Amino acid sequence: MGGPPLTTPAVRRVVMPAQIGFLLLILWGFVFYWSFSERARVLTQTEISLRQLTVSVQEQTLRLFKMTETALLVESDWLAAHPGAYPNDDPSFVALVNQQIGLSDGFLDFRTLEPDGGVRLIPSLSRDAVRRPAGPLGTEGRSGGVRIGAPETDAFSGGWIIPVTLPVPGKGRRPSGPARRATVVLAGIIELDRLARLFDAQRMRPNGSITILRSDGITLFRAPAPDGAIGRSIAGQDFFNRRLAVADHGIERTSGVYDTLERVVSFQRLNDYPVTVIVSAAYDDVLQPWRHETAILAGIGGLVTLFTGFLTGRFISLNRVAQKRIEFLAFHDALTGLPNRELARDRFLQIKAYADRAGAKAALLFLDVDNFKMVNDSLGHTIGDALLRKIAERLGRCVRQTDTIARLGGDEFLVLLGDIGDDEAVTAVAEQIRERLEPSFDIDEHSHLATLSIGIAVYPDDGLDFETLLKKADTAMYRSKEAGRNIYRFYNDDMNAKAVETLNLRNGLRRALLGREFVLYYQPQIELVNRTLIGVEALVRWKHPELGMIPPDRFISIAEDSGQIVEIGAWVIEEACRQAVAWHQAGLPPFVVAVNLSALQFRRGNLAETVSGALERSGLDPRFLELELTESILIRDLPLVMATVQRLKRLGLRLSIDDFGTGYSSFSYLKKLKVDKLKIDQSFVRDVTRDPDSATIVQTIIRMAKSLNLGTIAEGVEDETTLAFLVAHQCDAAQGYHFGRPMAPDALAAALRGRQVLVV
Numbered sequence: 001m002g003g004p005p006l007t008t009p010a011v012r013r014v015v016m017p018a019q020i021g022f023l024l025l026i027l028w029g030f031v032f033y034w035s036f037s038e039r040a041r042v043l044t045q046t047e048i049s050l051r052q053l054t055v056s057v058q059e060q061t062l063r064l065f066k067m068t069e070t071a072l073l074v075e076s077d078w079l080a081a082h083p084g085a086y087p088n089d090d091p092s093f094v095a096l097v098n099q100q101i102g103l104s105d106g107f108l109d110f111r112t113l114e115p116d117g118g119v120r121l122i123p124s125l126s127r128d129a130v131r132r133p134a135g136p137l138g139t140e141g142r143s144g145g146v147r148i149g150a151p152e153t154d155a156f157s158g159g160w161i162i163p164v165t166l167p168v169p170g171k172g173r174r175p176s177g178p179a180r181r182a183t184v185v186l187a188g189i190i191e192l193d194r195l196a197r198l199f200d201a202q203r204m205r206p207n208g209s210i211t212i213l214r215s216d217g218i219t220l221f222r223a224p225a226p227d228g229a230i231g232r233s234i235a236g237q238d239f240f241n242r243r244l245a246v247a248d249h250g251i252e253r254t255s256g257v258y259d260t261l262e263r264v265v266s267f268q269r270l271n272d273y274p275v276t277v278i279v280s281a282a283y284d285d286v287l288q289p290w291r292h293e294t295a296i297l298a299g300i301g302g303l304v305t306l307f308t309g310f311l312t313g314r315f316i317s318l319n320r321v322a323q324k325r326i327e328f329l330a331f332h333d334a335l336t337g338l339p340n341r342e343l344a345r346d347r348f349l350q351i352k353a354y355a356d357r358a359g360a361k362a363a364l365l366f367l368d369v370d371n372f373k374m375v376n377d378s379l380g381h382t383i384g385d386a387l388l389r390k391i392a393e394r395l396g397r398c399v400r401q402t403d404t405i406a407r408l409g410g411d412e413f414l415v416l417l418g419d420i421g422d423d424e425a426v427t428a429v430a431e432q433i434r435e436r437l438e439p440s441f442d443i444d445e446h447s448h449l450a451t452l453s454i455g456i457a458v459y460p461d462d463g464l465d466f467e468t469l470l471k472k473a474d475t476a477m478y479r480s481k482e483a484g485r486n487i488y489r490f491y492n493d494d495m496n497a498k499a500v501e502t503l504n505l506r507n508g509l510r511r512a513l514l515g516r517e518f519v520l521y522y523q524p525q526i527e528l529v530n531r532t533l534i535g536v537e538a539l540v541r542w543k544h545p546e547l548g549m550i551p552p553d554r555f556i557s558i559a560e561d562s563g564q565i566v567e568i569g570a571w572v573i574e575e576a577c578r579q580a581v582a583w584h585q586a587g588l589p590p591f592v593v594a595v596n597l598s599a600l601q602f603r604r605g606n607l608a609e610t611v612s613g614a615l616e617r618s619g620l621d622p623r624f625l626e627l628e629l630t631e632s633i634l635i636r637d638l639p640l641v642m643a644t645v646q647r648l649k650r651l652g653l654r655l656s657i658d659d660f661g662t663g664y665s666s667f668s669y670l671k672k673l674k675v676d677k678l679k680i681d682q683s684f685v686r687d688v689t690r691d692p693d694s695a696t697i698v699q700t701i702i703r704m705a706k707s708l709n710l711g712t713i714a715e716g717v718e719d720e721t722t723l724a725f726l727v728a729h730q731c732d733a734a735q736g737y738h739f740g741r742p743m744a745p746d747a748l749a750a751a752l753r754g755r756q757v758l759v760v
Contacts, residue, residue: 020308031301035294042290043264047251050266050279053202054249057210058268058277060198065164065273068108068188069146071100072166075110075186079168113165113185148273150218151192151231160192160230162220192230196223207261207282213244215274222258229258243267244276253283333407335385336392344406344414348466351404351418355459358419362459363426364466365415366473367395367433370451370485372411379448386443391450394436398429413452414470423458423490430454430488453480454488462491478502482557505555508544509564513571517543520575521742525594525713525735528727533752535592535626537735538576539742540568565598570610572596577618577625579745588752594626596658599633602640608647615651622652628679630658645673656713660701670708678705682716682736688725699729706730 078096097110149163166186199210200223212221217235234240239254244267251266262283269276331343339347351362369391376384388411395405395413404416415433420426433452440447455477457469476491483489512518522536542550559565573595580593601607615622627648633641648655656677657670680701687694698714705712714726717736726734743751 020312024305024308027301027304031297034297035290038293039287039290042287046264046281046286047266050251050264050281054266054268054277054279056202057199057279058270061212061275061277062270062272064190064195065146065148065270065275067104068164068190069166071104071108071110072146072164072186072188074100076166076168079184109189109191111163111187111189113187146188148214148220148275150214151220154189154191157191162190162192162195164188164190192221192225195221196225199223207285209258209263209278209280211258211278211280213276213278215269215276217244220275226258232258239265244278256280333409336389336407338392338413339404339406341406341408341414344404344408344416345466347404347406347416348469351416352459354418360419361421361461363415363417363420363429364457364459364469364473365417365426365430365433365488366455366457366470366477367413367415367452368454368477368481369411369413370453370481372450375448375450383443383448387441387448387450390441390443391437391452395433398432398436414473420458426456426458426490427488430456434486434488451486453477453485455480455491456488457491502558505550506558506562509555509559509562509568512542512544513564513567515545517545518568518571518575519543519744520572520579521744522579522593522748523735523742524740524748525592525733526739527733528723528731533591534733535594536748537594537596537628537742538572538579539596540572541742560598560600563600563604565600566604569598569601570614573611574614574617577614577620580624581618581620582745583749586749588749590621590624592624592626592654594628594656596628597630597633599630602633602644607644608651611648611653612651615653623654626654626656626677628656628658629673629675642672649674656711670710675710677711677713677732680712680714680731682714685714685716685722685726685734685736686718689721695725698726698731702729702731 075093075096078093082090082093100110101108145166147165149165151160151162153159154161164187166188168184168186195212202210210221210223211219213234214220217233217240219229219232219234222229234257235245237257239257243250243252247267248269249267251264253262253264255261256263263280264283264286265278265280267276267278331340331346332338333340348362348364354360355362369388372384372387375387388407392405392407392413395415399405399415399417402418404414406414406416408414415429417426417429433454437450437452440449442448455473455475457463457473457476459469462472463469472491476489480487480489519541520538521541522538524533525535525537526532527534540552540556542552542555544550556565559568576593576595584590597607601610611625611627614620615625629645645655654677655673655675656679657675658679659681660678678701680698684694684697684701688698689695702712711732713733713735714731715735717723717726717734717738719738723734723738740751
């Protein structure tokens with residue numbers, strides 16, 4: 001038999017790092033090769049740019065000196081052609097000078113140096129002649145012709161200037177007498193400020209420099225100019241002696257002469273003047289783009305190295321981290337970070353073990369967020385998820401560190417309490433949970449309220465294992481919801497029977513629809529002034545083949561929770577319309593049939609289409625159909641309710657509000673919805689003769705309805721005293737056991753024919 005396959009984990013742990021190392025070696029070899037190649041390219045390109053810039057500056061400088069020399073020679077020739085003229089006194093000479101200034105675009109100015117040492121500013125079109133005593137303008141430079149002087153501070157402008165001078169013999173007046181003639185020096189003045197502006201755009205920023213140097217080492221110009229640079233001699237320095245003094249041009253890397261920066265320097269000597277132009281760029285500036293690009297490439301290489309190192313390390317150390325993460329996700333809820341069902345089961349085993357050793361008890365609390373589905377449906381899953389996270393945070397502040405909070409999924413949470421003394425300790429925690437959740441939750445700049453229904457099972461009283469306790473706590477939680485929500489209930493044996501019944505009813509609802517097990521009973525509605533029948537309310541009953549007749553209070557809530565109320569409601573509307581037509585065809589006088597609507601029918605049931613279809617199929621006149629809306633419908637998604645109500649009203653039927661006074665109705669709702677009638681809840685009607693508050697509420701509803709031109713009908717009328725109260729306060733109609741119990745269709749028809757209901 002052969003050896004182990006080459007893909008075993010042990011081999012992969014050796015081969016893969018070697019392969020990755022080889023690839024990294026190639027990668028970094030490329031990085032270093034590119035880096036050195038790019039550095040050489042950048043330096044070469046810089047040298048080319050500096051040479052080009054040096055030539056450009058050299059040409060401009062040469063042009064400037066040529067222009068100055070030419071102007072001085074023109075002036076000298078004019079003086080030679082006019083032997084009797086004196087430079088500063090002759091208007092023609094002044095005009096000539098102004099012409100030369102114009103030809104230089106204002107770059108040049110001209111002066112004369114008199115034998116007595118005074119410097120005279122030659123008048124121009126915009127100034128008068130000015131004479132100031134001063135030292136002689138510099139005459140250093142080459143012998144013969146123009147001479148380039150050292151930079152000096154201008155006695156007139158106060159700025160730095162370069163004087164370019166030309167002696168003119170015999171054109172001056174000596175102080176000792178006018179008959180004797182002396183040498184006059186014509187001076188062309190180059191202002192360094194103007195020169196700096198000329199070269200500023202060409203300087204290689206930010207630390208580049210342009211320098212004009214006289215052949216003897218005197219600095220004529222530098223931009224930028226550190227303190228003491230202008231006029232400074234660099235003769236004797238290494239770079240000057242080694243390169244500038246002996247070569248006409250060149251380029252090299254050297255330390256700065258005027259500062260401490262290392263520079264790449266290019267120089268070019270002017271052909272006709274003892275002047276050298278120097279252009280430099282700071283070495284760090286030159287290499288900065290290369291360093292930046294190299295850093296990026298090295299960073300990318302580093303990231304690649306780190307990433308490949310991560311992949312490699314995955315086989316060595318990070319595997320443990322990944323394993324822990326997988327384990328966390330396996331035992332925790334991804335949304336809230338809380339333990340999930342599996343971890344909760346494990347924690348229960350720990351709590352149980354301690355309880356068994358210490359003879360203590362433990363408790364399991366099953367928590368369900370009330371009306372959470374409505375939040376998800378109306379506000380979206382994003383808000384719903386945020387609400388669940390905030391609920392989880394608050395729950396964490398309600399228990400001890402030794403206790404466990406878990407999320408089972410959806411809107412269901414679980415709390416495990418260990419080492420409890422008695423039920424009161426559990427009750428205290430349940431109460432604290434309710435209190436913690438009372439303040440609203442701020443989500444997406446809106447406030448949201450949330451309550452919990454809580455079911456509690458105790459170990460070992462209610463069960464010995466996790467699944468049993470969870471099931472019983474779930475059962476107790478549903479009893480909490482049935483009792484009104486936002487409360488808690490401890491499990492008891494009666495709840496189990498109730499849970500079994502609920503499950504059986506839930507499973508039987510679908511069969512009931514298919515097997516025609518639902519029937520409608522009808523309760524008379526009486527007009528109180530004439531005591532005549534004006535309508536009936538259709539009430540659904542479930543004729544179970546085994547349990548017999550099941551009243552609606554036992555299965556309607558189950559149908560709403562399961563969503564089957566939509567189909568049941570559609571059947572009720574269809575059957576009520578059909579029966580109304582059957583009564584009319586049987587010769588009974590026409591009357592209204594009222595049908596209750598569920599809030600779920602508004603949101604999911606295409607209600608308007610359902611009603612219009614039932615009317616069309618039955619042939620019932622819409623005037624004889626009344627739909628009863630509960631107040632809970634009005635507070636959820638009002639725009640949808642308004643649109644549906646308008647479509648229903650266009651069909652021509654009647655609308656009333658059922659159980660009025662128990663919910664959140666307001667004048668604005670009533671006005672917008674355009675309902676026809678208010679149905680006063682029986683909880684108020686039954687106590688009108690015994691409870692002053694109930695009597696006041698009923699009177700207020702009647703008065704409000706009349707002010708809005710709405711009809712009123714009281715439900716739950718069971719005696720003559722209550723009837724008399726309603727008549728006295730002008731209630732329009734009533735229904736209840738005093739007039740008749742809900743009856744089957746045939747029984748109601750028989751009662752009507754026997755006039756047992758028409759007149760009371």
